[in-house]
Amino acid sequence: MVALVPFGGRIVMLGYGSVGQSVVPVLERHFDLPLSNITIIEADDHADKFAPFAAKGMNYVRLSLTPENLTASLGSYLKAGDLCINLTAGVDALSIIDWCHHNGVLYVDTSLEPWADQYGEEGIPAAKRTHYESHERMRAMAAPWGGKGPTAVITHGANPGIVNHFVKAATLDIAQAMNLDFSTPKSREDWADLFMRTGTKVIHVSERDTQRSSIPKEPDEFVNTWSVLGYWGEATYPAEMGWGMHENMLPPMGQHFTHGPGNAIYMHKPGGLTLVRSWVPKGGPIFGFVISHSESITLSHYFTAYDQDNRPVHRPTVHYAYHPSADAIVSLREVMMKDWQPPAKVRIMQDDIVDGIDELGVLLLGHGKTAWWYGSQLSIHEARKIIPGQNATALQVCAGVISACVWAVKNPDRGFCEPEYLPHAEILEIAKPYLGPVASVQSDWTPLRDRAGLNFEPWVDHQDPWQFNNFLVR
Known part of the structure; x- marks a missing residue:
């Protein structure tokens, strides 16, 4: 029997692809909160797959996140004390992380995604299209936070995670x-x-x-x-x-x-x-x-x-x-x-x-x-x-996402966290x-x-x- 973790905030999940569809069913297994406090936002149309959860009271929003509407969209659905689970592909993760930090929102993702138009952009040098570069940018952005603020667990799916x-x-x-x-x-x-x-x-x-x-x-x-x-x-x-x-x-x-x-x-x-x-x-x-x-x-x-x-x-x-x-x-x-x-x-x-x-x-x-x-x-x-x-495959990623979410809610003030800095035994106990x-x-x-x-x-x-x-x- 999984012990429910009390959570007084809202959970907003960005993306409802194959991984998101595996995460939604387990949220109510791990968190004690009204299901009406869970909202899924995605650009594609999976309303038919989401219908059983809508019947339970969860919310579904179709919205394509862009550089122009990202800040306003996040502000419409998230407030201090909430949890943002970012499972999007092609939406800039660093922009979301920065917004969450400055607005008191907990954060979990599986990858430091860029905007989709940067995947194959020939004008970007090879060295800049690497995860080394993404992590250097992330660490530089988080350095002034001093290891404090709302917990942001990055790159925590199956692998990485x-x-x-x-x-x-x-x-x-x-x-x-x-x-x-x-x-x-x-x-x-x-x-x-x-x-x-x-x-x-x-x-x-x-x-x-x-x-x-x-x-x-x-x-x-x-x-x-x-x-x-x-x-x-x-x-x-x-x-x-x-x-x-x-x-x-x-x-x-x-x-x-x-x-x-x-x-x-x-x-x-x-x-x-x-x-x-x-x-x-x-x-x-x-x-x-x-x-x-x-x-x-x-x-x-x-x-x-x-x-x-x-x-x-x-x-x-x-x-x-x-x-x-x-x-x-x-x-x-x-x-x-x-x-x-x-x-x-x-x-x-x-x-x-x-x-x-x-x-x-x-x-x-x-x-x-x-x-x-x-x-x-x-x-x-x-x-x-x-x-x-x-x-x-989706379930293995789900294991990483839900374990990071539980840990973040239990430890809400750890600031920026790469996977290695989480307690491995505790995470694997949730994930296994x-x-x-x-x-x-x-x-x-x-x-x-x-x-x-x-x-x-x-x-x-x-x-x-x-x-x-x-x-x-x-």
Whole structure:
């Protein structure tokens, strides 16, 4: 039985796509408030899907948020003490966060989205179209707040979000398996120190989605298990990764950032065109897209260890390795062949899914136990038992959203918060009922294991398997 959290404010959710449709049913599971205090605002028309909740007293508003109407629209529906859940794609997150901070409104989102017209804007330099840049702008905006004010939990869906907490849980399991003398860390510095002691050099957010539809994909139809706009936009971003201190060579077209903490690099190549070798327990070895994601930036920053002179001495390489559903892979390839033009015909797989799982977790590599995967292995059938009508991917994101919302309401004055600064055990306790089986698995996989010698690969480093160039598919 979930303990209801009393909340005297209103909840306003922006966006009602696949993730929003999974979040709405769980709001009343976790919060004690009149359902008439919940309002959903979206640009698209999902009134038919929302009808059962409207019958319970929740409110539904169709409104397209733009730079011109954003401030007035937020002011019409939110006041001090309320909670804003931002699940939009293509609406500038920093503008909403800034408004919420100065108006006393709690805030949770899953991504630092730009305005939609900036996704493929050729006039914006590659370095500016990165999550590193977004987080630098966010941190600069929040710096004057001094860690105070209404809580704003950013980038807290499945990934980024839940996976950030998976890394802490995996680190504890690895340290225990290595028989290290340790206690659960209480600070960022202690976490970074324990992480360094395990010897972990690489973190993959490794995911394989095998959900499949009963409806055959049509040519030039973009089919996905979550936001098509979000997936297309992220795939056009430059490939981006937290850059480990063990790395001895930049990848082809790799570039350092010239400002900020310098914990990441990017490539002059879209993430949707960049593949790496990775591994998941059920799916085995995978080729995954290096889609630009916030966890690459925040995890590598958080787990950087420093010496007494404040010089970095240990930092992991961190990046996404995403193997989406088969239809989504073909859909992305078709978009590439049209030079990244946004798709005209889209479909989110939901009720038509007949089988499959979304195996989403973190793969920690290079430590005393070689490889360790920790994550969710949620099937479509398990997802439907938890929330009818939802797919596994949306439910994993929902787990991150609702856990962040509960924490924000219980801790309303923490100011700006990246996922790593939330208590991982508390967050996972709220999230796990929505994640299906959660596995913690040791493996002896490396990117060199069972590597066929059919191809000429002079860049492979057989002495150090954890070099990024050993993972990169060329």
